[in-house]
Ligand SMILES: Nc1ncnc2c1ncn2[C@@H]1O[C@H](COP(=O)(O)OP(=O)(O)O)[C@@H](O)[C@H]1O
């Protein structure tokens with residue numbers, strides 16, 4: 005799925021990698037261990053193409069999907085915890101918001117005149133929206149978030165809780181290759197044990213969430 009061949013990377017005269025080789029096959033579970041500053045996050049940057057390697061080749065299987073959890077989360081807007089966890093595509097959250105608005109009795113036809121109750125609900129149903137949401141909530145709970153936090157704007161929660169919501173999204177998405185940069189920093193023992201167990205069974209049966217939005 006991923007091959008690094010003869011990769012070298014230095015910053016100034018600090019050599020992080022010299023002629024490094026790595027192969028990742030489907031089903032592999034690899035832990036990258038090293039002290040602070042060893043180059044773990046840089047390696048992710050090289051694989052993602054965010055940082056150029058000085059030498060060597062990095063080949064990713066063309067169709068393999070990658071999910072990446074950065075060490076630091078990007079700042080957030082007004083999304084709720086469950087919306088972050090359900091953000092499998094940008095369009096999905098928008099559709100979910102419209103379904104919720106209808107269900108709460110506040111449809112937003114003015115903003116979306118093309119929205120009809122049955123149409124929106126049918127599309128949500130077709131892309132397994134209810135299953136995605138249920139799965140997201142189950143994962144959020146496993147990662148130690150409380151149901152009363154699910155609908156809170158993420159900016160009201162701590163950085164660690166937001167990071168758990170992003171981690172939940174990746175587990176909902178189920179990419180072929182999960183790249184997690186220090187994912188356990190913000191997990192307590194109980195959610196750490198849940199997470200380890202979950203990864204042992206990863207990937208679960210794939211849920212199709214193809215959305216066709218007009
Ligand atoms: N863009 C950059 N420019 C210069 N030095 C960098 C850059 N990114 C990382 N480094 C340095 O490379 C080393 C490895 O960093 P990093 O990959 O973040 O380590 P780790 O994730 O293992 O803690 C550190 O010494 C860091 O200061």
Ligand SMILES: [Mg+2]
Pocket residue numbers: 044045046075185
């Ligand atoms: Mg790092």
